Amino acid sequence: MSTRASDLLTLTREGLYCPLGKFHVDPTWPVERALITHGHADHARAGHGHVMATPETLRIMAVRYGEDFCGTSQEARLGEAIRVGDVTVRFVPAGHVLGSAQIVIEREGVRVVVSGDYKRAEDPTCLPFEVVPCDVFITEATFGLPVFTHPDTRGEVRKLLESHRLFPERTHIVGAYALGKAQRVMALLREEGWDRPIHLHGAMEKLTELYKREGIPLGETPKVVAAERKDLGGAIVICPPSSMQDLWSRKFPDPVTCFASGWMRVRARARQKGVELPMVISDHADWPDLCRTIRETGAGEVWVTHGQEDALVHWCGSVGIRAKPLHLLGYGDDGEAEPAASAEAAA
Amino acid sequence: MNEFAHLLDRLGYEPRRNAKLRLLQDYFARTPDPERGFALGAMTGSLSFREAKPALIRGLVEERIDPLLFRLSHNYVGDLAETTALIWPGASPAGGDGSPAGIGHNNPPPHVPSLAEVVNTLATIPKRELPAYLTQWLDALDETGRWALLKLVTGNLRVGVSARLAKTAVGALGGHGADEVEEVWHGLEPPFETLFAWVEGRGERPETLNPAPFRPPMLSHPIEEREDLDKLEPEAFSAEWKWDGIRVQLVGGRDREGVQVGKVYSRTGEDITGAFPDLAEAITFAGALDGELLILREGRVQSFNVLQQRLNRKAVTGKLLEEFPAHVRAYDLLASEGEDLRAEPFATRRDKLEQVVTQLDHARVDISPLVPFADWEALASARADPASVGAGDDADAIEGVMLKRLNSPYLPGRPKGPWWKWKREPHIVDAVMMYAQRGHGKRSSFYSDYTFGVWREAPEGGDELVPVGKAYHGFTDAELAKLDRYVRNHTTKRFGPVREVVHGREAGLVLEIAFEGVQRSTRHKSGVAMRFPRVSRIRWDKPSAEADRIDVLERILARGEKEIAPGRTLEEDA
Numbered sequence: 001m002s003t004r005a006s007d008l009l010t011l012t013r014e015g016l017y018c019p020l021g022k023f024h025v026d027p028t029w030p031v032e033r034a035l036i037t038h039g040h041a042d043h044a045r046a047g048h049g050h051v052m053a054t055p056e057t058l059r060i061m062a063v064r065y066g067e068d069f070c071g072t073s074q075e076a077r078l079g080e081a082i083r084v085g086d087v088t089v090r091f092v093p094a095g096h097v098l099g100s101a102q103i104v105i106e107r108e109g110v111r112v113v114v115s116g117d118y119k120r121a122e123d124p125t126c127l128p129f130e131v132v133p134c135d136v137f138i139t140e141a142t143f144g145l146p147v148f149t150h151p152d153t154r155g156e157v158r159k160l161l162e163s164h165r166l167f168p169e170r171t172h173i174v175g176a177y178a179l180g181k182a183q184r185v186m187a188l189l190r191e192e193g194w195d196r197p198i199h200l201h202g203a204m205e206k207l208t209e210l211y212k213r214e215g216i217p218l219g220e221t222p223k224v225v226a227a228e229r230k231d232l233g234g235a236i237v238i239c240p241p242s243s244m245q246d247l248w249s250r251k252f253p254d255p256v257t258c259f260a261s262g263w264m265r266v267r268a269r270a271r272q273k274g275v276e277l278p279m280v281i282s283d284h285a286d287w288p289d290l291c292r293t294i295r296e297t298g299a300g301e302v303w304v305t306h307g308q309e310d311a312l313v314h315w316c317g318s319v320g321i322r323a324k325p326l327h328l329l330g331y332g333d334d335g336e337a338e339p340a341a342s343a344e345a346a347a
Numbered sequence: 348m349n350e351f352a353h354l355l356d357r358l359g360y361e362p363r364r365n366a367k368l369r370l371l372q373d374y375f376a377r378t379p380d381p382e383r384g385f386a387l388g389a390m391t392g393s394l395s396f397r398e399a400k401p402a403l404i405r406g407l408v409e410e411r412i413d414p415l416l417f418r419l420s421h422n423y424v425g426d427l428a429e430t431t432a433l434i435w436p437g438a439s440p441a442g443g444d445g446s447p448a449g450i451g452h453n454n455p456p457p458h459v460p461s462l463a464e465v466v467n468t469l470a471t472i473p474k475r476e477l478p479a480y481l482t483q484w485l486d487a488l489d490e491t492g493r494w495a496l497l498k499l500v501t502g503n504l505r506v507g508v509s510a511r512l513a514k515t516a517v518g519a520l521g522g523h524g525a526d527e528v529e530e531v532w533h534g535l536e537p538p539f540e541t542l543f544a545w546v547e548g549r550g551e552r553p554e555t556l557n558p559a560p561f562r563p564p565m566l567s568h569p570i571e572e573r574e575d576l577d578k579l580e581p582e583a584f585s586a587e588w589k590w591d592g593i594r595v596q597l598v599g600g601r602d603r604e605g606v607q608v609g610k611v612y613s614r615t616g617e618d619i620t621g622a623f624p625d626l627a628e629a630i631t632f633a634g635a636l637d638g639e640l641l642i643l644r645e646g647r648v649q650s651f652n653v654l655q656q657r658l659n660r661k662a663v664t665g666k667l668l669e670e671f672p673a674h675v676r677a678y679d680l681l682a683s684e685g686e687d688l689r690a691e692p693f694a695t696r697r698d699k700l701e702q703v704v705t706q707l708d709h710a711r712v713d714i715s716p717l718v719p720f721a722d723w724e725a726l727a728s729a730r731a732d733p734a735s736v737g738a739g740d741d742a743d744a745i746e747g748v749m750l751k752r753l754n755s756p757y758l759p760g761r762p763k764g765p766w767w768k769w770k771r772e773p774h775i776v777d778a779v780m781m782y783a784q785r786g787h788g789k790r791s792s793f794y795s796d797y798t799f800g801v802w803r804e805a806p807e808g809g810d811e812l813v814p815v816g817k818a819y820h821g822f823t824d825a826e827l828a829k830l831d832r833y834v835r836n837h838t839t840k841r842f843g844p845v846r847e848v849v850h851g852r853e854a855g856l857v858l859e860i861a862f863e864g865v866q867r868s869t870r871h872k873s874g875v876a877m878r879f880p881r882v883s884r885i886r887w888d889k890p891s892a893e894a895d896r897i898d899v900l901e902r903i904l905a906r907g908e909k910e911i912a913p914g915r916t917l918e919e920d921a
Contacts, residue, residue: 147433274791
């Protein structure tokens with residue numbers, strides 16, 4: 001009997017599951033065997049028996065959860081076909097954050113691609129997304145509405161530098177998720193010629209050091225010393241969104257609250273968070289890129305994991321592609337989340 | 348247009364006045380005429396053109412976007428102009444988004460319109476050509492430009508900048524104060540090239556051709572404590588009632604053809620003549636009266652609540668004019684028969700004012716009487732009980748006394764010393780904090796805006812707290828830090844930027860709220876709304892169950908405020 005897509009991938013309480021390979025992809029609960037697309041906390045959780053991921057993702061998990069974050073681990077090199085149970089898997093760059101990968105699952109010519117979170121826009125801190133032709137494409141839809149068209153990131157970083165020109169005595173505090181977004185903003189600032197130190201909230205330190213060890217130049221990034229906050233007028237400071245305008249940020253001189261996120265596209269969102277300088281920088285595909293990617297994979301069927309599923313499923317139908325929402329819980333948790341771990345998920 | 352749009356966008360997020368000022372100055376300094384002049388016109392509400400209806404915008408976008416996708420997007424974003432601006436298939440690379448591709452590679456880039464071009468076109472084209480122009484502009488502008496354009500053409504350009512602030516920024520280009528700009532403002536039109544030339548030292552001060560120009564008003568400082576008065580000499584001052592209306596200027600003059608022109612201005616210089624035809628017809632004099640706009644019925648001044656019912660109406664109907672007759676109670680004379688009187692001492696201006704108002708002899712304009720007093724004690728008792736010193740039936744509409752130095756010239760702005768206002772004691776109520784919200788600007792990391800409630804009988808029996816108002820000042824920075832900590836430690840629920848704090852019979856923080864009055868309100872669940880509520884004391888000691896009940900507010904409403912003796916709380920008075 002020939003292989004069907006449902007033999008390659010199905011849904012369990014823990015999330016996406018491959019019955020023939022006996023593994024989960026990005027499970028939200030501890031499982032025996034997990035394949036992980038990238039290091040964000042809603043996709044990469046601690047406590048699995050066996051974990052397979054790219055070397056960078058494994059190192060990110062070790063930094064976040066400690067060396068013993070799982071029973072055993074296995075490095076998946078990009079592009080390499082690996083036999084798992086009765087299927088073959090392959091990790092391909094997803095362009096989301098450092099180490100992020102799509103997971104290609106194949107058997108007997110049937111191919112399913114779990115893209116994880118992904119983007120098509122340029123990012124100096126990770127490898128670009130690669131299109132893999134497939135039968136079933138599993139996509140996110142974080143920004144799955146046609147109002148989300150992310151602008152060029154350079155323009156967004158220039159907004160920050162322009163504000164610094166006009167208000168050189170004020171501290172510019174940039175809220176950015178600790179894994180990926182923060183380092184991308186640093187790299188973009190360097191590309192735009194900002195050569196002064198970029199000051200970091202303590203929660204950013206370890207991951208930023210890891211990026212540097214992976215060979216991504218980010219320049220001088222000193223940690224903010226609590227007692228010296230009042231002296232940082234005119235500095236650019238990066239912190240987790242939860243600290244952006246909380247107790248921690250009060251001691252800076254007359255701060256300008258900036259937030260680097262795809263959500264900043266919508267004014268009401270920015271206002272609700274009290275942001276004064278919204279920077280539309282996202283690590284997720286925008287609407288045109290979601291649509292383009294689905295077309296380019298040539299998939300006859302699309303499953304939408306999380307985000308604005310309705311609009312994307314509707315669009316797929318309008319162009320003759322079968323699509324269904326999975327309503328996966330636990331991904332893209334976007335609230336006024338205080339703990340950095342859950343806040344970083346939706347970027 | 349894109350530049351102007353980005354300025355508006357940035358201003359909309361910026362809470363600090365000084366930062367707004369810097370953004371505006373930077374824009375005016377960098378932007379050439381006439382573009383900046385039209386921008387100034389847009390921010391001061393001086394542009395006039397045919398507006399587009401939301402239905403037209405919706406029609407244009409629905410020709411381009413799948414209706415369901417548009418609806419989902421509109422639901423998410425919440426604002427039609429913003430949704431359209433974001434969703435418009437513009438110059439961004441045409442993706443597989445199911446919409447017609449934007450700009451072909453072989454076509455030249457579209458012409459990006461300037462604000463000047465947009466405004467001039469809108470003012471001249473026939474209505475049927477509007478959709479085509481809008482489409483062309485929307486195709487050419489970036490997302491922020493589209494947003495600003497749509498806000499502009501639908502008449503919804505709220506920019507978070509007052510006309511006054513925009514004028515301040517223009518004046519600052521050449522070291523001129525906002526009042527100097529106000530002086531020449533009326534009579535100027537977009538794009539204000541003579542104004543910019545003057546402030547930048549390239550041209551003459553624009554001659555005001557307006558026969559009835561606005562003059563920036565003189566404002567007073569508050570007397571906070573009775574003791575403050577002891578530093579002042581009673582014989583150097585004149586006193587009058589402080590009326591609870593709105594400050595206006597009635598200005599009359601003849602234009603070059605000799606036709607009489609009458610204008611009514613608000614205290615910010617807004618021309619409100621159109622809303623007050625009943626006052627405009629009283630302006631048969633040549634000169635400028637400074638006074639209070641009040642509603643009088645059968646010779647009796649009505650409460651601010653009544654005045655507001657007239658101010659809130661957009662359409663001025665015969666019925667409205669009849670039911671809410673506007674009057675001006677004059678208290679100063681700034682110019683008369685072509686002569687500027689502002690350098691004259693108050694006593695002189697007052698004498699002339701009495702002559703002018705007597706000569707005018709119009710039922711709509713009378714004079715604000717002086718309050719005689721021998722010493723500060725006498726004034727204190729007059730303030731406490733205006734009815735006893737001649738205010739009679741109008742006592743309800745008096746919110747205190749004004750002190751004016753007899754020898755003071757009329758100085759625009761708020762000079763310290765010549766004018767003082769001494770308000771009546773506020774009402775006081777003990778309420779329970781129910782919700783807290785983060786503030787803006789410097790206070791954005793603090794929970795500084797508090798919604799408070801008082802007790803009432805619940806429909807299902809027992810007592811419940813019902814919100815009656817919101818206060819965000821009245822406390823010191825040290826108290827704010829304590830309140831902020833309290834909110835964080837007593838949060839029961841979160842709704843975005845709002846936190847619900849514990850409130851019930853057993854637990855809750857009592858805030859003593861001072862306020863100026865109560866109005867009926869259909870918007871509030873409690874049916875009442877307070878005027879100028881602020882936190883007067885934080886009652887860390889008081890059990891929440893002992894906070895006041897809604898009845899005390901109801902009683903103020905019922906009594907028309909007049910029986911509350913100053914300086915006493917409602918509880919004592921009840």
